Amino acid sequence: MRLILPRQVKKACERPLHAQWARPAGHAFLQIPSGSVWYVSIFTGDRKRKSVGILSHLFYPWGLILQGLAIVHFIRRRPDTYWIYVILFLGPIGATIYLFAEALPDIGLARHSLKGFSRRKRIGQLQVAIRDNPSTGNYEELGDLYLEEGKLQPARDAYDKAIAARANTLDPFYGRGLCAIQLGDAAAALPDLEQVVAKDPGHDFHRAAALLAHAYALTGQKEKAEALFRRVTAISTLSETYLNFASLLASEGRNAEAREWIQKVLDKRPTMPGYQRRRERPWFRSANAMLKRLPA
16 A cells, blocks of 8 residues: 655655754654654644653653563463464554563462572572581481472582481482482482382372382383372372373373373363463473373
């Protein structure tokens, strides 16, 4: 479509921006503010020209900033895919909608990141305290803090020292087994997890038993793994447990059963409150990825 402009407007297009604002009152001018939308506005009078200039200066950079923030949050949190189209195609308005709908509720999850500062401070304090008092409690607490930070090998080393100092609780054994299985050393995790489950079958809301079943599966003891998975899934509804059981079934070629357990994870999503749904996003992504990998 061809746009025919009055001669005065064409001349205004050819003049610098500062010259456009300096046109005498009563003359028409062309305003083309930056941003994702280009449009033509024709006004007359000094008062109208000043108000439009103020608005264009206010909205131009902030729209891009809002879109940038929304995209960064989308990449980090990975919500529903349709949000990226809302952000890109609706511009600043879509970004604002996204930030209110998805980013604002995530403020509660940011507490975990804020706690990271206090965790790192406490780690430094414990490292100093251990020089004078290498007790089981100090090493166990250090291992817990490292585990929360995602530093698996230092956490495993701290649990080793806590157990060597004659730990009399199950927590350091469970923590060491958890680190071992996440580091890919399922064989080393077995003795610790077996000890924990033998003394406390419901430890950590039955997660210890579920991880023991997963360790059995990873070490080729599939019959023991399936039997334990059946017992745990009758009590626990952890998404992690369901997906680990589905992995075992898929490894045996029982794809239909595996799909059923994966679907159970996805079926929980519609009935979950918003805060819990955001926390379960990594498991939902894993479930969708597993479904795509399974042959039909």
